Amino acid sequence: MIRICFVCLGNICRSPTAEGVMRHLVTERGLSAHFHIESAGTGGWHVGDHADPRSRAAARRRGFLLAGLAQQFARGDFERFDYVLAADGENRKSLLALAPDETARRKVHRLREFDAASRDAGDLDVPDPYYGGDEGFERVLDVCEAACLGLLEHLATEL
């Protein structure tokens, strides 16, 4: 069982999108039993909220279901996951500051590190769509689909 948590700032836009995409990919390949997938925020403002309606609508149009409620990532959560995947560099910094030890710090990666094209372009942040228009939510989906495919390819070698 590989345990994954996607982490952004509020856990209502980017990380629930990545969670929904990853769950879809894993289910499609018949690998659900091998993965535990969650998402969380480094901040606590939206704890208990559904994903942003704009994220849910954009995801639904592509066949992804965003069904979870927001939670805040806590220090103790590092023990519950093997991979803690930050949406951007700020989220990564917050997670590294929260990590209790080197074992926990080694679990932190940026999601887009698993997408070869993003690595080549040196563009490793999932852009925050919260204060922008609908195109931002489509962009988050594009980025999450590419990165989750790369992530699954990487993790499949561990199974």
Ligand code: 4NP
């Ligand atoms: P997320 O987007 O980190 O992708 O969930 C945000 C959601 C809420 C806020 C910021 C970003 N906020 O400031 O409330």
